[in-house]
Amino acid sequence: MKLNKKGFVLAETLVVAVFMATIFTIIYVNFYPLIGEYEKREFYDDLDSKYDIYWFKRLVQNKQALPKDKWAQFTGPEYNADCDPDKDGYCNNDSCILRNTGYVNLNDLCNNLTTNSSSGVNFKALCNDLKNKTELTQLYLTTYYLNDPAEMSSEGGQQKVYLNQSNYFKDKVENGPFDENMKDYIFYLPDFRYASPNGARFRLIAQFRRHTHKNHTDDIVYYSYATIEVNREKGV
Amino acid sequence: MKKLNNKGMTIIEVLVCFVLVAIISTSMYNSISNFNDRRNLESMKEKIINVKNLFTKQVEDDIIKKGLVYVSAPENLNGSKKITASGLTNGSCGINSKVGSCVASGSGKRIYLSFKDSTKKELIAMRDTNGINYIIAYGTPGKSDYIYEQLPNVGRTDGVLALQVGDIQMDDGDGRLLSVDIRFDHPQLNQKYGIKIVALANMDSYDR
Numbered sequence: 002m003k004l005n006k007k008g009f010v011l012a013e014t015l016v017v018a019v020f021m022a023t024i025f026t027i028i029y030v031n032f033y034p035l036i037g038e039y040e041k042r043e044f045y046d047d048l049d050s051k052y053d054i055y056w057f058k059r060l061v062q063n064k065q066a067l068p069k070d071k072w073a074q075f076t077g078p079e080y081n082a083d084c085d086p087d088k089d090g091y092c093n094n095d096s097c098i099l100r101n102t103g104y105v106n107l108n109d110l111c112n113n114l115t116t117n118s119s120s121g122v123n124f125k126a127l128c129n130d131l132k133n134k135t136e137l138t139q140l141y142l143t144t145y146y147l148n149d150p151a152e153m154s155s156e157g158g159q160q161k162v163y164l165n166q167s168n169y170f171k172d173k174v175e176n177g178p179f180d181e182n183m184k185d186y187i188f189y190l191p192d193f194r195y196a197s198p199n200g201a202r203f204r205l206i207a208q209f210r211r212h213t214h215k216n217h218t219d220d221i222v223y224y225s226y227a228t229i230e231v232n233r234e235k236g237v
Numbered sequence: 238m239k240k241l242n243n244k245g246m247t248i249i250e251v252l253v254c255f256v257l258v259a260i261i262s263t264s265m266y267n268s269i270s271n272f273n274d275r276r277n278l279e280s281m282k283e284k285i286i287n288v289k290n291l292f293t294k295q296v297e298d299d300i301i302k303k304g305l306v307y308v309s310a311p312e313n314l315n316g317s318k319k320i321t322a323s324g325l326t327n328g329s330c331g332i333n334s335k336v337g338s339c340v341a342s343g344s345g346k347r348i349y350l351s352f353k354d355s356t357k358k359e360l361i362a363m364r365d366t367n368g369i370n371y372i373i374a375y376g377t378p379g380k381s382d383y384i385y386e387q388l389p390n391v392g393r394t395d396g397v398l399a400l401q402v403g404d405i406q407m408d409d410g411d412g413r414l415l416s417v418d419i420r421f422d423h424p425q426l427n428q429k430y431g432i433k434i435v436a437l438a439n440m441d442s443y444d445r
Binding site for chain 1: 289290293294297301404408410413414416420427428429433434435436437439440442443
């Protein structure tokens with residue numbers, strides 16, 4: 002009698018089934034979180050936030066709005082034409098906020114702006130209006146590089162460290178007073194390893210409040226984020 | 238005895254196969270249906286975001302590159318800077334010899350932007366002649382830079398257009414700060430997407 006030798010035995014079928022199930026589980030576990038990441042990152046550096054932070058950058062860069070002495074409090078009192086940031090270090094004074102903390106909290110930026118400028122503009126009031134309209138919730142000033150360039154490659158004519166010690170923003174974020182959403186955004190940002198083509202030495206990072214139904218009981222608040230480089234001329 | 242035909246399947250085997258396929262299909266139906274809904278939603282979102290980004294970019298780029306000098310107060314608002322979508326007037330837009338313009342009954346709901354190069358552009362929100370669809374327009378009337386878009390057709394909900402203009406606020410900030418908020422309202426996307434423009438006037442002169 003001739004036996005039918007075609008087909009698979011049960012054990013072979015089970016092994017294949019388990020193998021396929023493992024493969025699909027690995028694929029699912031790795032790709033499903035990407036949907037959540039996509040939804041979270043949808044409001045990172047979106048168009049509205051980019052333009053909103055641009056106007057805060059204009060205020061920070063404006064010498065009438067933010068005078069030299071105020072700027073120096075943030076970045077260094079020796080920020081003057083005689084100081085070569087590549088040679089002398091950018092901020093050598095312990096009273097400099099940026100040196101000590103690695104970032105400057107600009108949530109009260111408006112209070113640092115002039116109220117009676119030479120052009121007659123009340124920049125403090127203008128800043129407050131801008132803040133209300135854009136619903137700015139957090140604003141930070143950091144160095145252009147977000148991480149220690151000493152750890153990076155020396156490609157591209159990289160500038161040397163600004164600060165005398167490793168005090169870059171990303172080092173400070175983990176244990177800093179930032180909410181989880183802000184931390185996620187900061188760690189999502191690249192380190193900006195290469196020098197800015199515009200010679201920018203600083204960076205603003207902002208969080209804005211957004212609404213699904215503004216002024217409505219069904220409103221759900223969410224946040225968008227943006228970053229932009231800041232360039233104030235040496236010798237303000 | 239004739240050799241029996243052993244090919245084919247028994248009826249029980251066929252029934253078992255049908256049952257297995259039915260169970261698998263039913264369990265996957267939900268996932269595939271959700272996937273399909275999500276795909277449609279993302280497609281709608283893309284259309285809405287394209288319109289939103291078009292106007293946001295045009296207006297903001299003009300303000301940044303040309304320098305906004307002054308923002309004229311919105312017209313016909315009776316002292317109020319807020320417009321509801323129901324307050325929009327009807328009108329029509331057209332292109333004639335590559336030059337676009339929109340004409341709305343009354344003066345429409347518009348705001349004027351004056352730039353350093355002495356040009357003046359309008360940003361207008363209105364409905365079409367039938368009073369059904371929404372139109373957003375921006376540019377110098379009668380010039381080739383005039384652009385207008387009807388809000389994309391992303392279907393209907395309960396017989397009305399799914400995408401509506403929920404609310405409009407245009408504020409001239411006493412001429413110093415432009416604030417435009419044209420909210421697009423969609424049952425699933427809510428008011429997440431809309432034309433939201435905030436800009437400072439005269440910053441170029443303060444930079445000196």
